[in-house]
Amino acid sequence: MSGEPPDMTRMACPSPLAHHERIVLGHGGGGVLTRELIEKVFLSAFGNPILAGLGDSGILPAAWFSSGGGERLAFSTDSFVVQPLVFPGGSIGSLAVNGTVNDLAMSGARPMALSAAFILEEGLDVGLLVRIVADMAEAARMAGVGIVTGDTKVVERGRGDGLSITTAGIGLVPADLRLGSRPPEPGDVILVSGTVGDHGMAVMSVREGLGFEAPIESDSAALHGLVADLLAACPDVSLLRDPTRGGLAMTLGELVAGKGFGIEFDEGAVPVDPVVAAACEILGLDPLQVANEGKLVAVVPEAGAEAALAALRAHPLGGKAARIGRMVADHPGLVVARTPYGGTRIVPMPLGEQLPRIC
Amino acid sequence: MSGEPPDMTRMACPSPLAHHERIVLGHGGGGVLTRELIEKVFLSAFGNPILAGLGDSGILPAAWFSSGGGERLAFSTDSFVVQPLVFPGGSIGSLAVNGTVNDLAMSGARPMALSAAFILEEGLDVGLLVRIVADMAEAARMAGVGIVTGDTKVVERGRGDGLSITTAGIGLVPADLRLGSRPPEPGDVILVSGTVGDHGMAVMSVREGLGFEAPIESDSAALHGLVADLLAACPDVSLLRDPTRGGLAMTLGELVAGKGFGIEFDEGAVPVDPVVAAACEILGLDPLQVANEGKLVAVVPEAGAEAALAALRAHPLGGKAARIGRMVADHPGLVVARTPYGGTRIVPMPLGEQLPRIC
Numbered sequence A, B: 001m002s003g004e005p006p007d008m009t010r011m012a013c014p015s016p017l018a019h020h021e022r023i024v025l026g027h028g029g030g031g032v033l034t035r036e037l038i039e040k041v042f043l044s045a046f047g048n049p050i051l052a053g054l055g056d057s058g059i060l061p062a063a064w065f066s067s068g069g070g071e072r073l074a075f076s077t078d079s080f081v082v083q084p085l086v087f088p089g090g091s092i093g094s095l096a097v098n099g100t101v102n103d104l105a106m107s108g109a110r111p112m113a114l115s116a117a118f119i120l121e122e123g124l125d126v127g128l129l130v131r132i133v134a135d136m137a138e139a140a141r142m143a144g145v146g147i148v149t150g151d152t153k154v155v156e157r158g159r160g161d162g163l164s165i166t167t168a169g170i171g172l173v174p175a176d177l178r179l180g181s182r183p184p185e186p187g188d189v190i191l192v193s194g195t196v197g198d199h200g201m202a203v204m205s206v207r208e209g210l211g212f213e214a215p216i217e218s219d220s221a222a223l224h225g226l227v228a229d230l231l232a233a234c235p236d237v238s239l240l241r242d243p244t245r246g247g248l249a250m251t252l253g254e255l256v257a258g259k260g261f262g263i264e265f266d267e268g269a270v271p272v273d274p275v276v277a278a279a280c281e282i283l284g285l286d287p288l289q290v291a292n293e294g295k296l297v298a299v300v301p302e303a304g305a306e307a308a309l310a311a312l313r314a315h316p317l318g319g320k321a322a323r324i325g326r327m328v329a330d331h332p333g334l335v336v337a338r339t340p341y342g343g344t345r346i347v348p349m350p351l352g353e354q355l356p357r358i359c
Helices: A032-046 A092-106 A126-143 A198-207 A224-233 A247-256 A274-283 A302-314 B032-046 B092-106 B126-143 B198-207 B224-233 B247-256 B274-283 B302-314
Strands: A058-060 A072-080 A110-121 A146-155 A163-173 A189-192 A239-241 A262-266 A297-300 A322-328 A335-338 A344-346 B058-060 B072-080 B110-121 B146-155 B163-173 B189-192 B239-241 B262-266 B297-300 B322-328 B335-338 B344-346
Touching: A032 A126, A032 A146, A058 A110, A058 A146, A072 A092, A072 B110, A072 B163, A092 A110, A092 A126, A092 A163, A092 A224, A092 A239, A110 A126, A110 A224, A110 B072, A110 B163, A126 A146, A126 A163, A146 B163, A163 B072, A163 B110, A163 B146, A163 B163, A189 A302, A198 A274, A224 A302, A239 A247, A247 A262, A247 A297, A247 A335, A297 A302, A302 A322, B032 B126, B032 B146, B058 B110, B058 B146, B072 B092, B092 B110, B092 B126, B092 B163, B092 B224, B092 B239, B110 B126, B110 B224, B126 B146, B126 B163, B189 B302, B198 B274, B224 B302, B239 B247, B247 B262, B247 B297, B247 B335, B297 B302, B302 B322
Parallel strands: A072 B146, A110 A146, A146 B072, A262 A335, B110 B146, B262 B335
Antiparallel strands: A058 B072, A072 A163, A072 B058, A110 A163, A189 A297, A189 A322, A239 A297, A262 A322, A335 A344, B072 B163, B110 B163, B189 B297, B189 B322, B239 B297, B262 B322, B335 B344
């Protein structure tokens, strides 16, 4: 362990506002200052014809979604309150885009459009806001999704925490989607798409001032491309989840809570980056409970498991995918890990907040 | 002026949580406490099959929107940070539903579904949250729209301000909608659907401790029914806006900003409740700049103006609708008011924040 945690304050951009380096209450008043903020900061970054209309709603053309094939709409939302606002591998901006895109992707939906609502604290550095908005724009571009409508509010100094962002997303669920049509059952195989705990430990290592030779980077990424490849290889996936807050332990726990089956998995088979493992050790955290922002858990039938795993591994976001365990008829409702030392332990759902403000 | 401002703290409900009267950080951790909060507070209030699935997205059935008629989707979002959280005539909960419904309605869309994302401050009274969530559920029921997906985050005490809510909404824009197909032009008539300034002064009178014989009530209401009646009577409405933050002055200013025409209106024709006018007088505020949450401004062709006005007045939310002025070729870009004393004045767009945290 060496080096310094990165200084994120260096990463702000110059303020494009005529008279303000910092956010003032008037930027939330709905008047001329709000207009300037929207035009100079948000429109210039997200610019697309739907948003630029600045109507009360973004209007999505009928051709985007009515192929007449009986598609359904997926609709999702997430608020983001991560601290610090910028961290290795991302920022609250990229997280706000990828997080909602991933919620849609886990439903098998193709993301179509996002909304973005900002609550700014009086005194927020405008350049930092610009840099975060640029991250959002880049994440949206990479995910192939437009930010088509938005809102901005400002709260007094001391009544917020710099910046929170809430995104909502609309996605199109293909009429022939088979994901979820067959509920999970004993014998099904559990796959994870890569190393766990990266996002949470990237944020925590900045917050706790841990410096490593190579900083831990958040895995924040949009997963709908990975999901598309997975479903092409194995259409009968029973269930997809992204293990964010509460980590893999929470996701597995929710899969069996109140159900007539359990989960058995091999703790040594769960991919964990060695630096993340070391950071968890230092902070006394269990990587299974640490948040991910670019990983998925798939429950697949045994017959399709090898094809599914191969598809995950062939994608740039799934190179370290692994088969970690299966659904079992024993111990219904419980998640049981086989430890690397040959024992077993029950993995509880985390009760509350191991890592506050992680997303 | 007499009486006491209402004591909003009396209005909390009992906490339905097993061990908590107040929100703790763990309620945002994505673990068991988050689950309990979602199930006992949110699901029990908003309960509908789409939300109850608790998937990463709410899935809207194809039949809701694909009549094959070339409809478009309207998509909108708003964050709500009003203080106090509860005020005469509503709360942040009803506001969060009606505000987004109205953004959709102003686009001529029929609201279909809402998302709701909550940022809770550690220490928030759970009973107060329950009461606010009940307001949301009731507003959604009255508006005929489901809350189908959501999210909850918790921030540390002192890093938020009790509660903020961000809603997003999806609405269906009929294929044959004529609203907006004809841009506003000189000669068009400007209608408002009722008294202005009610919402802002309801909030301010609580905040400033102003007590009146009859408390000023917020006008918070869902306007899509009023819009439907208006468009049935006068399909060629040029433009609809809800004059929220910045009030009527901002809305009129935006109508002509950068355009080749201006607005002339009769200040005496703008409906203002006498108690609201008195409160504005006391606080030195201009009712034209005060926020509304249940009013609309319509720009209509002269030929349809009487029918449009009659349709507004026939609706329970438009009883005090009035014709206040028109678009004119003179003074392009400017809004000019004829005062009750026979003079004229230019009405500027408010610069920033006359009334912070009003919605």
